[in-house]
Amino acid sequence: MILRFAFFRDWIDGGIPIAYWISSFYFPQGFLTSVLQGYSRSNMIPVDQLSFEFVMQDTSDPHELEGAPEEGIYIHGLFMDGAAWSYDDMAIDDQEFGTMFVKSPIINFIPWKAELVWEKYRCPIYKTSIRAGTLSTTGHSTNFVLAIEVETLMDPSYWTLKGAAMLTMLND
Known part of the structure; x- marks a missing residue:
């Protein structure tokens, strides 16, 4: 709670941040939709035709x-x-034995006209490690945020069978 407050206070006092801490948002889907809406308005493209392209950066530290x-x-x-994440291959990779969670690299979410790329792994993002949520009044899960396409050197089904996902927060 205190870290969330600090993030939003820095945003108010210092202006638009270089990188957004996704875990600070109670409803990250709404924030991501607002990014698409801003792009839609400035480029005169209907928002329902837009999606994101995802470009992984070579760091997990926003200060870099x-x-x-x-x-x-x-x-x-x-x-x-x-x-x-393998920074050498810039692709999803097996985690080390005994490691539960690994920090994800920073991701550049770039609005673009929707088009699926099936050779990438569609990695789901959840708010918590409990990968279930109740349906909200909008008909969407309260836990699932969205799926992002990440590079893989293996068949995407490998990661599906392993249950690979990203989380906005850990249980502790």
């Missing part, structure tokens, strides 16, 4: 970023469950 991205937004604060 030199500035905001040219397009889209940087998201940080995700944790990988059932997988890790």
Whole structure:
């Protein structure tokens, strides 16, 4: 709670952040929709035709970023469950034995016209490690945020069978 307050206070006092701490949002889906809406309005493209392209950065530390991205937004604060990230291959990888969670790299969410790429792994993002949620009044899960496409050197089904996902927060 205190860290969330500090993030929003810094945003108010210091202006638009270079990277957004996704875990600070109670309803991250709403924030991500607002990013698409802003892009939709400035480019005169219907928002229902938009999605995100996901570009992993070579760091998980937002302080190492030199500035905001040219397009889209940087998201940080995700944790990988059932997988890790290989900075050498810039692809999803097996986690080390005995490691439960690994910090995800910073991700550049770039709005673009929707198009699925099936050779990538569609990694789900959940708010918590309990991968279930009740349906809200909008008909959406209260726990599932969205699925992002990440590079993989293996068949995407490998990661599906391992249950690889990203989380906005850990249980502790």
